[in-house]
Amino acid sequence: MTHGIRVGLLDSTLREGEQTPGVVFTREQRVEIARALSGAGISMIEVGHPAVSPDVYDGVKEIMRLRREGEITSEVVAHSRAVRSDVDIAMGLEVDRIAIWYGVSDIHLAAKTRDTREAALQKIGDAIQYAHDHGFRVRFTPEDASRTDQEYLIQVIRTARECGADRIGVADTVGLLDPEQTSGLFRRLRAAEPGVEYDFHGHNDLGCAVANSLAAISAGATIVHCTVNGLGERVGITPTQVIAVAIKQKFGVDVARLDRLRDLSVLVERYSGIQMPPNYPITGDFAFVHKSGVHVQGILSDPRTYEFMDPSLLNRSRDYVIDKYTGKHAVKARLERMGIPLSDDELTRVISAIKRAEDTRSFSDADLVELVERETGKRVSSSTPDNIEAMVSVKCESNIYTTSVARRLSSIQGVRQVVEVSGEYDIVAWVEGSSTKEINRIIEAMRSVKGLSSTKTDMVLKKLPA
């Protein structure tokens, strides 16, 4: 562990994240996400580019109201092009900091602005000076810094500092750096221009965004940019949940409340419509699920055998897959958790039944109870938690692809099965929860799926064996 590192996160879910294909946040969602990020203790949040559209503007305005009332404690940053009209809009909202950016690589200069290097320096300097003269803190981001001629990059950074920027955001806009290059770049920039603090903004096109962010921190960056679930242009940037845990693990620094990360991920899944795969690091469903008999045996005797971090720190718990690879230890642990103690002999019979069951991919608690009852003749169902079930019928909007709605519904926690049907409704979903409150929460999550026009819920009163 390296001590003495000073670092924080800038979460850009509301700016970079909204540049993900298909993602738009409503004003209310923007405010709710900002509150959640602040509640998770993130240092800075980039809340959008207010000059882009009225709803971004309104969202930022509301966020700043909450900021003044002390309900949002993160530093609020607004994005701005290097033009006075954008800066004016951001200043009118009284944000804490204005982040001005400009493409400075030869590729960007030639293709986008058609500026000479000199002309670009002029425009950059003018916009920064303008914001600074009005009393605003300014971060300047040389876009495409990772492909910019380094002598010119240093000139850009010097100009930005002289005109009043106190932070420089080094952007790997196309995501082509590796960790070694990232750390080399930061060391050179800091040596050449030590009068400012540095951010790192890393795109994930080569899957190196987290590793590059760690390298940037080791080389002196004091803020790293991230988005919840790694949203952003193309394949996105550094995921907040992963970098927060990686920084804790590597540097021992708390840059976010780790117990909030899973909820943040679920919230942003819901509002972005982009579901995380189960094998996603840290917040994915499988992050603390163990399968092979050898692994489970190890975990049960000391969880450190196959986990570097205790899942309870993330407000999560570990679980074991029960299927034909499963050993005795996992089945025993799962049954004990359900309050079902079995003798060695009974356990052996249950395990051999699991191994014989060819068509079952993995056993849920209910499957397991049924199997125990069948194999041992014991009646144990009463010791499983009482669950409430409901059948939810769903109508989709006429222009929507039903299967995509069905797929989204099936990934909501608590939704057990989803079928597409003909007739009055388009989809029927089977929902299960421990209380009516929980059922309501699940149905509310279902209703927030895009393309769904109405739902009808029938509670299950009695189930008969087929």
Ligand code: HCA
């Ligand atoms: C953009 C470009 C940017 C800016 C990064 C930053 C990039 O989409 O506006 O301002 O920190 O990746 O270069 O996201």
Ligand code: CU
């Ligand atoms: Cu970016």
